[in-house]
Amino acid sequence: MDQRFLDELGAVVAPGGLLTDAADLFTYESDALVHLRATPGAVVLPVSADEVQAVVRLCHRAGVPFVARGHGTGLSGGALPVEDGVVIGLSRLNRILDVDIPNLRVTVEPGVTNLEITRRVSPFGCYYAPDPSSQIVCSIGGNIAENSGGAHCLKYGFTVHHVLGVEAVLPNGDNVHIGGAALDLPGLDLLSVIVGSEGTLAVVTKATLRILRRPEAVLTLLAGFESIDLAGEAVSAIIGRGIVPAAVEMMDRLTIQAAEAAVQPRFPDANAVLIVELDGPQAEVDEQFAVVESVCRAQGATSMEIARDQAHRERIWRGRKAAFAAMGRVSPNYYVQDGVVPRTKLPEVLRRIRDLEARSGLRIGNVFHAGDGNLHPLICYDASVPGQAEHAEKVASEILLYCIEAGGSLTGEHGVGADKKAYMPKMFSTDDLDAMHLVRCAFDPAGLCNPGKVFPTPRLCGEVPGPYRQHPLERAGVVERF
Amino acid sequence: MDTQGSAFSSLAPLEPLMDKCVHCGFCLSTCPSYLLNGQEMDSPRGRIYLMRGGVQDRVAMSGTVVEHFDTCLGCMACETACPSGVRYAPLIEETRAAIERHHQRPLADRLFRRALFLILPYPRRLRLLAWPLATVHVLKRSPRVLAALPARIRHLIALAPQRPAGGPTAGDVPERTAAIGERRRRVGLVTGCVQRVFYGHVNQASARVLAAEGCEVTAPRRQGCCGALALHAGRDEDARQFARDLIRTFDGERWDSIVINAAGCGSTMKGYGELLKDDPAWAERARAFSSKVRDISETLSELLPPRAPRRQLPLRVGYHDACHLAHAQGVRAQPRRLLESIPGVTLVPLADAEICCGSAGIFNLVEPEMAAELGRRKIARLAEATPDVVVTSNPGCMLQMTTHARTAGHTFRIVHLAELLAESLTS
Ligand SMILES: Cc1cc2nc3c(=O)[nH]c(=O)nc-3n(C[C@H](O)[C@H](O)[C@H](O)COP(=O)(O)OP(=O)(O)OC[C@H]3O[C@@H](n4cnc5c(N)ncnc54)[C@H](O)[C@@H]3O)c2cc1C
Ligand code: SF4
Ligand code: SF4
Numbered sequence: 001m002d003q004r005f006l007d008e009l010g011a012v013v014a015p016g017g018l019l020t021d022a023a024d025l026f027t028y029e030s031d032a033l034v035h036l037r038a039t040p041g042a043v044v045l046p047v048s049a050d051e052v053q054a055v056v057r058l059c060h061r062a063g064v065p066f067v068a069r070g071h072g073t074g075l076s077g078g079a080l081p082v083e084d085g086v087v088i089g090l091s092r093l094n095r096i097l098d099v100d101i102p103n104l105r106v107t108v109e110p111g112v113t114n115l116e117i118t119r120r121v122s123p124f125g126c127y128y129a130p131d132p133s134s135q136i137v138c139s140i141g142g143n144i145a146e147n148s149g150g151a152h153c154l155k156y157g158f159t160v161h162h163v164l165g166v167e168a169v170l171p172n173g174d175n176v177h178i179g180g181a182a183l184d185l186p187g188l189d190l191l192s193v194i195v196g197s198e199g200t201l202a203v204v205t206k207a208t209l210r211i212l213r214r215p216e217a218v219l220t221l222l223a224g225f226e227s228i229d230l231a232g233e234a235v236s237a238i239i240g241r242g243i244v245p246a247a248v249e250m251m252d253r254l255t256i257q258a259a260e261a262a263v264q265p266r267f268p269d270a271n272a273v274l275i276v277e278l279d280g281p282q283a284e285v286d287e288q289f290a291v292v293e294s295v296c297r298a299q300g301a302t303s304m305e306i307a308r309d310q311a312h313r314e315r316i317w318r319g320r321k322a323a324f325a326a327m328g329r330v331s332p333n334y335y336v337q338d339g340v341v342p343r344t345k346l347p348e349v350l351r352r353i354r355d356l357e358a359r360s361g362l363r364i365g366n367v368f369h370a371g372d373g374n375l376h377p378l379i380c381y382d383a384s385v386p387g388q389a390e391h392a393e394k395v396a397s398e399i400l401l402y403c404i405e406a407g408g409s410l411t412g413e414h415g416v417g418a419d420k421k422a423y424m425p426k427m428f429s430t431d432d433l434d435a436m437h438l439v440r441c442a443f444d445p446a447g448l449c450n451p452g453k454v455f456p457t458p459r460l461c462g463e464v465p466g467p468y469r470q471h472p473l474e475r476a477g478v479v480e481r482f
Numbered sequence: 483m484d485t486q487g488s489a490f491s492s493l494a495p496l497e498p499l500m501d502k503c504v505h506c507g508f509c510l511s512t513c514p515s516y517l518l519n520g521q522e523m524d525s526p527r528g529r530i531y532l533m534r535g536g537v538q539d540r541v542a543m544s545g546t547v548v549e550h551f552d553t554c555l556g557c558m559a560c561e562t563a564c565p566s567g568v569r570y571a572p573l574i575e576e577t578r579a580a581i582e583r584h585h586q587r588p589l590a591d592r593l594f595r596r597a598l599f600l601i602l603p604y605p606r607r608l609r610l611l612a613w614p615l616a617t618v619h620v621l622k623r624s625p626r627v628l629a630a631l632p633a634r635i636r637h638l639i640a641l642a643p644q645r646p647a648g649g650p651t652a653g654d655v656p657e658r659t660a661a662i663g664e665r666r667r668r669v670g671l672v673t674g675c676v677q678r679v680f681y682g683h684v685n686q687a688s689a690r691v692l693a694a695e696g697c698e699v700t701a702p703r704r705q706g707c708c709g710a711l712a713l714h715a716g717r718d719e720d721a722r723q724f725a726r727d728l729i730r731t732f733d734g735e736r737w738d739s740i741v742i743n744a745a746g747c748g749s750t751m752k753g754y755g756e757l758l759k760d761d762p763a764w765a766e767r768a769r770a771f772s773s774k775v776r777d778i779s780e781t782l783s784e785l786l787p788p789r790a791p792r793r794q795l796p797l798r799v800g801y802h803d804a805c806h807l808a809h810a811q812g813v814r815a816q817p818r819r820l821l822e823s824i825p826g827v828t829l830v831p832l833a834d835a836e837i838c839c840g841s842a843g844i845f846n847l848v849e850p851e852m853a854a855e856l857g858r859r860k861i862a863r864l865a866e867a868t869p870d871v872v873v874t875s876n877p878g879c880m881l882q883m884t885t886h887a888r889t890a891g892h893t894f895r896i897v898h899l900a901e902l903l904a905e906s907l908t909s
Contacts, residue, residue: 138507325850
């Protein structure tokens, strides 16, 4: 990377805010999707929104691509650096700026972790609803970029339903306010465009989020079943009875074992467990619980355990939330897939996954947000066996095809990133993709903001890895950028 | 200095431990150095990545890299947080040993570290130093003189306890304390180095409480350091020698348990079996020793409900988990159970309980700025709970927290678990 440019970067951030040492850069090679790696030319760690803006301006002027990074827990290579580009790490922008309990909102910097918000507002009986399993560490900036969700999104919605407004630096270095405190704002709804854009439209530097009052009553049921199919039918029956549980999660035997080894949630010895959480006014919860209980019984639940207090509930959720990372206990390596199927197609897709497991010789664990059909198959492999990593990747991608064929989606919450961009044409037509691309180009005509992600093929806007190069058609005067 | 092989080659056998790391990042949010510095290289995940890079020859042992290992407090919060079961302790210990073997630190740094290791692990030398240290409190009142001193010395002065134990043997525990009433246990008491010199009364309180609960307590007079400080600084050979000496001191008697009241020493002593596993003459003895080691809270909670009558202590008590007790030894419930056994005590929860106070062995001496910031944060969280007393189980934590509590003008007491238990004894 050009020394003059590095000097300029160093001049706009506080001391210690520019990393160029090879070993330092090495640790920024990848996010939680480790098989995709690229070494950035520099990492900047701004301590203010102004510094972020100054860095983006410099990149814009010099035509250097940049990638925002929160705490690097993304599972789709969203924060994968561009080789020789700049990584803008937002870990030091980690202040909670305002807690406004009467109006039920908080304003935070993007590096604040998801769980920190709930911790801060819980003395006031409030919480922040979206709860990705990685909430203990993932950043709000990352959540906004990925439109992250979690177990409780079935009832309460994803990140997009909880962001009121953001401040962001556009790829040209302009600072903009998008959205605001009111729930319905005039003009184009740019907020929904930014949320879920995977860092390809802007760098978020501040966010105002909605917090909720804790429900009067919460009740968590842990039920064991003979098979995934029976558990799945229980889910359909519960929802069919008109109940929207706060969460419905399912785990199979392999993932139960992994969680047990990691955090001892004391799950029953079963082929599948279902976690059903109900919340709301006490009377309503009691009424719904009676229905849920009878449904589970009817589906032959082999065990039922009810958590009425916080500690017990936490123990059950610990088991669920540790499930991915706990796979490290039962397999040297694993690949987390993330796909969505219509709930009614769950049994069929799961059957195909089981056949695939038998055929491929790789163990596949299943954890899912059963209520909304969001599957997380975990494909176990051993990277030290030559070829197995590639094999696992193929298996994972075959599962995605099952999801798309069933009328579902190629990602529920982990994003497209660098990992799944090649599948986009399987889900969207060329026209669909072009429409997205037009939006992208409107924000980032030079293609410097997290290039190489989401969109399947390098396109006019300069989706080329490495510093920006003028497009040949552009050079020839055939097209112009917009 | 050893020049055989690459600087990180001794970590190669530990690669399977590194492979357990799935790069999920769950350990970042409780890692004190990541909280302060906000950069990947100062996080557990980043450090493991650097170690692996070192083994694979993709990362060289440069000054920058060593710095990222130096900023690790060894608090093991990452082991608690890791859902994948990564054992970080053996990794960082071996890395530190490799650094000591292969890396030439700047001269001032080397001299400072050497001086620390010539003094700290030797109670008698430490005691000699304790008196001049006490007089330096005068210095605390002369900001101009203070400002002229190097940062590390300044922090050393700031940390010096107000009242080192009296004369040369003051604060020592009698070699034998008989059990009160029927004997239930025979225990050997390890008296520590820093503990013995600065917190002799903690050892005395420990012996009293143990005896009151029916333990016959023996505290061998001529015991040395357990080697924890050396081990955590990568001086593994020194650590092994300290370990052998301590094992020898306690050999020859049949103990039910070997009890320690300093969390850092306890976790090291429980690891002697591992530390000496390649030494055929000592491996078995070390394993046997380790299997008997108990934190004082473990031994006392085995003896609950208390036999000795307790008097009312109407206090709001915050229990601060010492990292080397909670994260390294998994001992969290026992001290709390003991505190709850004191009539009148209300246990108040503390925010950010899993975050280190910044003491961490010699960390507050070699990385004073980071340690001070962690100390300030810890005290702020403690103060929010408005306790009358904060109880902990490690001399380093007591030194660190007392210093920062006083600086911030707080008046709550900071005491060792054994002290509060002793206070609650009626006789
Ligand atoms: C074990 C495990 C479990 C997980 N469970 C869930 C789950 O249940 N639900 C779920 O939704 N996700 C889950 N994830 C994925 C991940 O935690 C989320 O995607 C999270 O939102 C990423 O946050 P981060 O701070 O780590 O972002 P990073 O990984 O650093 O970045 C993610 C993306 O956000 C962009 N970005 C980051 N900050 C900003 C910013 N300030 N402005 C603009 N763009 C930005 C990056 O460019 C990148 O594209 C899990 C991950 C792991 C490892
Ligand atoms: S929590 Fe464990 S597996 Fe995850 S990054 Fe940290 S050490 Fe690695
Ligand atoms: S031991 Fe403590 S400071 Fe070191 S990496 Fe683990 S959590 Fe961080």
